[in-house]
Structures are given as structure tokens and as C-alpha cells.
Amino acid sequence: MYSRAYKTAVAAPPLVWVAVFLLAPYGFLLCYSFWTVSQQALVHQWNLGNYRQLLDNSMYPTVLFRSMRIAGSVTVLSLVLSFPLAYYLSFHSRKKELLYQLVIIPLWVSYLVRAYAWKTILGSDGVLNTLLQYVGVTRHPVEFLLYSPFAVVLTLTHIYTPFAFLPIYASMEHIPRNFVEAAQDLGAGPMRTFWTVIFPLSLPGALAGATFAFVLSLGDFLAPLLIGGPSGIMISNVVVSLFGAAYNWPLGAAISASLLLLVLALLFLVERIEKRLSFT
Amino acid sequence: MISSAQPAADSGTGDKGGVEPLLSIRSIIKRFGSTTVLRDVSLDVASGELLTILGESGSGKTTLLRLIAGFEQPDGGEIYMAGERLDHLPPYRRRVNTVFQHYALFPHLSVFENVAYGLRVRKVNRQEIPKRVEQALALVKMTEFTRRAPAQLSGGQQQRIALARALVNQPKLLLLDEPLSALDANLRRQMQLELKSLQREVGISFVFVTHDQEEAMALSDRIALLRSGQLEQVAAPREIYNRPATAYTARFIGQTNLLRGRVENGLAQCGTLQWPWGAPDGPAAFSVRPESIRLCDPAAATNRNSVRFRAAIRNQTFGGHTDVLEVACPDSRVLLVRIASRGNLAGECDFEFDAGDAIPVKD
């Protein structure tokens, strides 16, 4: 319906933007990762030294695995929280629009605000600790609440649960209601109906939600800085310090590039699985 | 056979007079918000019969079906099956299965697993399942499709699978919610025949919902005509066609000419048409089917019971084996006449019909 020329003209600006501001920067990221640093200055000497360092020095894999564990915990918790919530809203609630809005609102509230809220709650002088002492449950502040991986997992779960909720809810809404009726007609009670019909058909949404939560948690550096403490350092914090005080851009770029490749591989894998899981 | 003289909520027991009906719907009332969708509906379904609930959209027919299936709860009245209270049970505990309008086949399960679903849920013996699925698929002639996914099947094929999925559970009653409405005309006719013979073969009671009166007449042992939440008439197809109880029934099922007039001194008079009619004086309405009216030779002998009139042909619609003529009487009444197809007619012609074909209806 629209002419070839017209369509090309339309597609051109974003293509250019994507090339300049996405492709090129990733390219530079990759280039930097092959260079090195000497006496506080960048040396354009192509080598694999940075990558070798990542593999040789056990700190990097350790931090990466810790980050993956944290991201994994956040993902699991987000799914556990959002799945029943989505199910309730989609299939049982009479005010689903209102409740849906209520779930979305925290998404629009600044990340910083929410992370900060947890900081005030979890600290030794924070709300939770003083409340517990006030009520008499504990006599001393519980230490591990703040500046620990626990705090990071808790905060990130709080932040990413609505993210996980959205695609799960969307895929549940797409399930025709007469599927539920058909299952019940054939003898399945509510539980059985959920596990044999609703759950399988909302897996694509769950997969998308889980991917979101995992990838974004993996690359998070703000929460660890605010409430993670030394034991809660994640892989992105290492990168941040390499771009800051520990001035070593190439090494930082190497870690970032590796992270990028890891994420891309994960996305590719997820897309494959999603095709298998999607039946309509 | 039940009498269809009263159009109201009175139901019939089945053909096998005296035997306990399989399903007994008693004085059901259903409201949605401020709208009353079903008012005081009572109906019995006999064992082994194919009953069609016929009505326009909004008549409440689908609601009635859903009440039997268990997806809605009545606001008044009860439903009994084989003597026991049914409406208190959730859908998954009723020995009733449904074939849904858009089939509702589970896309994530193969055809085999779809059909086996009810069996697995009720924990039927594992060894038994493949055999029973096979049998059910054989009934609907779909045995080569076990491994396919529903998305790969055509509409007609999906419908058969939906049937198999319901029948494999050997329900006491099968509900069908406009299952043929999504099919094209030829496939529809074919499926009607197949459904009818399937029901005979399986021997289970079928309750079929449709808005298509031709379909209802082709399939059913009995038709229950529902109008705005109330039963207009419940009778076998021939009975309901030949002896409609009300003007609505006469118009809804098949085509008709509704003649309104008066009975006076033993004569029914509708405009210029009159014939002997032994009813007390008063206003009256009659239904005359277009096929009851025929062309006649004005010179031929007449008798008391034949009604003759002359009318001008306004329109002639070719219908394959018959033509439908729209004719205008001198008193400007327009009638429909159905005759065997012939060449184009024009001008004025003479027509006649027997007084016996003027069926009295409640207006």
C-alpha cells in the first residue's frame, strides 16, 4: 500500500540512530576490551590479556557466581510472588482493573525511592529492628538485615516483582475463559484446572517475566552499593570501580562485554524455549 | 405425546410417558443484574432423546444450557438429574459434559491428550485410557489424528474432537452449545446428519442449543422454543411445525401467513377470506403455511372447506425446487405462496387453500 521509497524513508532515521547509538557503542565496548592500560593511560594494544585475567583470577568468577545466585533468588522469589497474584487478578477478581493499576504503580515509582525505603527499614536503627525490639521479639539489632546479600535479594525482589507480574498477567488474560469451563466440565476441580490448563498456558509469560527479573538483577549495581555492603558486591560493582577509582577501562569493558554476551546468549536460549512453549 | 396447546411453561414428559425423566428443570429463574433472563422455566429431558433448545439471541437459551452444565447458578427453582439435586453440584462433579461453541480444545495438548483429559482427571485405569480414547475417536471418525495438535485441525475436525472429548467420559447428558454455527452450509448439513446418527448410536440424551430452526427440525426428537426467557412451546418437530401454538411459533419456525380476523356465527373472517369455523365468537388469528396455498382453476368445483381468492403477483423468488410468490390480495393483504418451481408468472391469479390448513394460534 505504501511505496517502497516511502517505507525506506520512514525506516532510515531509526536505523541510523540504532547504528550510531547502539551498534557502534557495543563495537567500542568490544574494542576497549581488547586494549590495555599502562600508567594510568589507555594503550591501544590489541591483546587478550583482560580475558585471561578474568579466567585466572578467581575473584571474578566468584563474584559472577554470587551475582547469578542473587539474581536467581530474586527471579524465583519474584515468580513465587507474582504468579498467584496474576492468577487471582485474572481469574478470581471482580475489580481486576483497579488492582492491576495498583500493581503497576510501584513500577512508576523511582528505583532509588524504593531502594532507599528498604535502607531505612533494614538498618540497625531502622524501622524493622526498632519495631522488633519495641515489641520484644529481639533484644539486639539483627545484623544481617542490612549490608548483606539478603538485603540485596529483598530489595531487588521488591523492585522486580511487578516486572515479572506484567507478562504473566498478560498471558493469563489471553487464556479464553471457556478453557477453564471446559476443564471443569470434564471433571477438573479448581486446583487441577490451574495446573493442567492455566499454568502451562501462562508459561511463556512466566518465562518472559523471569528473564526480565534475572537479567536486570544480574546487572544491577545500585542496590549493592546502597545496601549490599562488602558481602553483597555484585559483578557490576566490580565494573563500576574499574571505571572509577581502580582506573582500568579495558578490564571493565571486558567484564561488560562478557556480561553482554552472556545476556544475549540467555535471550537467544529463552527465545528458543518460548517458541516451544507457545501453543497458539 | 404432549399437547402443545398451551405455550407457557408447562413442559412435557418424554415420549416414554410414565418413565422418570433424566433431567428435570423446575421453575428456573435467572437474573443478571436487573435483567431477568429466564423466568419460571420448567422442562424435562427424557433418557435417550435429542432435545433442542431453540431461540433467538437473547432468548436465554445459552444461559439455560450453562445452568445445566454448572457454570451459572439459578436464582430460583431447581434442577434434578435422575432424581437427585443437580444445581448444588459444581460443574466438575456433574455427570454432564459440554461441547462448547468454539470447541475450547486445549492448545497445549495433543488430540489424544485432549480426549483423554476427563479420563485422567477421574483417574481411570492407565491401561484403559488408550482404548477408550480410540473408541471415542472412532465414533467421530478421527482415529488417524491422535498425535496432532488442535491448531493443525480445521473447524469441522476440531468440532469432532470436542465431541469425542465429551463423549469419552460416558456422561448421562451431553450439552451442545451451537456447535455447528461456525461451519459453512454444506459441512453444517453433513454434520447435522452425523450428529443425529451419533446420538442414536450412543444412546445418550443430547441437549442442543441453536438459533437455526431448520437445524432444530432436522435433528431433534423434540424442540423447546424459548422466547425472552420463557418456553413458548415444547413439541416434536412435526407437531410444532404443523400445529404451532402461537403466532410467534408459527413465524419463527418456517414461514407462515398470519391471518388476523374474527370468528362470528361459525364463520372465520379475515378480510375478504372466510371459512366455516366452529369456535365461539371473538377475535382470532390463524397460521397458513405458504405451501398450503395452491394455484387453482377458478372454473373447478369448490366446496365449503376451501377458501378461494384472487391476488396479483408482486414478486417471485426462485428457490431451486420451489418458488415463493408474494401476492397482493384486493384488501391489500400480502400473502406468501409456495409452489413447485415453474416459469415466471405475472398478473393476477387464483389461489386456494383448505380451511383445515388454517391453524388457530394464540396471538
Added chain:
Amino acid sequence: MRAPATYHRPRWLLLQTVAVFAFLYLPILVLVVYSFNGESVGGFPPRGWTMRWYRILLDDNALWSAVGNSLIVAAAAMFLALVFGLPAALALDRASFPGKALFRRLVLLPLILPGIITGLSLLMLFVTAGMKLSLLTITLGHGTALISVATTEIFAGLRKMDRVQEEASLDLGATNWQTFWRITIPNLRLAIIGAGLLIFTLSMDEIAVSFFLIGRDNTLPLEIWSRLRRGITPEINAVSSIIFLFSLGMILVWYRLRRRRGEERPELAELVPLKQ
């Protein structure tokens, strides 16, 4: 008209729902409550009611200049994202060209990538190009990250639109260009405004990408961040509460807008970058 699909609701499901909502909202409510706390520290129970922290905010010039910066950046980023996101959505919906699949993935990538990768890669671009870090670089960063949002929202709007209208317009004699302005754009109005609101709000909150592209001038989130590193003060509670109210306001506006147009169920259209 029909009741919810299942026969009855299990009690525990309701409890779980309430618990999740509590989890999502309590921390924010605590924050707001403590912004009125008389004492400087967040102990329980809160003591004394005061508006002191809000009053201090009013005189905080550094904060206000950061707010101003954020507003400028958000407006500019919104403009950029929409100007590039609209053709991108159109291209994805209607055009076919070599590399379209790659293009789609690239455009949507910043949605799912952690901000650090987007931020660092852009940093390297700017450094290599010899650009100094400033509000401009932050704007470009936000724009890049948020084009994905614009594309996704507008794409959803295009999908909902009935093509027949455009065909009717052409049939009646309008050119492609006229049809675009008279039919297509008005139909997309809602999607564009919704996208704009969302982008604006996200830009005001954005911190991960901005972290690496910051020059001399701070945006609001970064200003708050730098203070947080120094220590907690209830003043930050006050700022956070205001930000919360602002976000609440924005989403209400967004929702009312979509409601008014008669949309059955407004959705944050397909925040799922993989499913297109």
C-alpha cells in the same frame, strides 16, 4: 455478565494477594510516614510530627537546580524517543527490509539490558568521539534507552488500529502522505501520548545509564544518590515522598487518558521485548 470463571475462591489465594500488595506498598508508606518524623533517625515508633524536612527542601537550591536539569533532560529525551520511535514502530509494523529481525532486536535490547551496559557503551562512544560529558550526553543516553519504550507502545497502538481506515482513505482519494496525517497519526494519538508520559517519568527516574554519562550538572536522581552516599537524612524521605506522589499523579493521568478513549483494558503494552 459472567461470573469469574472458577467456582469459588480459595481463601489462601486472597491472603497471598493481600500479602504481596503489603510487600509492595509498606516500604513506600513507611518512607512517607517517616518524612514527617520529628526525630532525625528512623526508629520505631515515629515520634513527633513535623513539616521541617519539607521546609528545608524548599530552600535547597542544589536540589532544585537538579530538578530543573531533570525536567530539561526528560523533555528532550521524550522528544527524541518519540521522533525516532514512531518511524521505528511504523517500519516494524509495515515495512520489510533485509536485517529487519536484527533491527527489531536491537531496538528492543535496551529494555532488557542492565543499564550499566547501555551506559558504559555510550560512554565509550562519547569518549572516542571526544565529547565532554554533560546534560547533552545524558539526554542522548536516555533517548537511546527509551526509544524502545516509544517503539513498543506505538507498535501496540498500530496493531490495534484497523488498517481498513487507511484503505478507505486512499479509496476516497487521499495520498499516502495525507492518509498518514489525517488517519494514522490521529489513531495513534493515544499511544503516542501514553508513550510520552511513560518516557518522561522513566527519564525523571533514570539513574543507571545516567551514572556513567554525568558531567558537571546533576539530574535529580543522581543528586539524591550523592547525598545518600553521605548518609541518611529525613530530607531524602521528603524528596522521595514527593517523587512518589508525582509518579502516582502521572500514572493516574495516563490511565484516565486511556480510559476516556474507551479502551477496554489499558495495558503497559507488551513490556515483553521478545514477543513481537
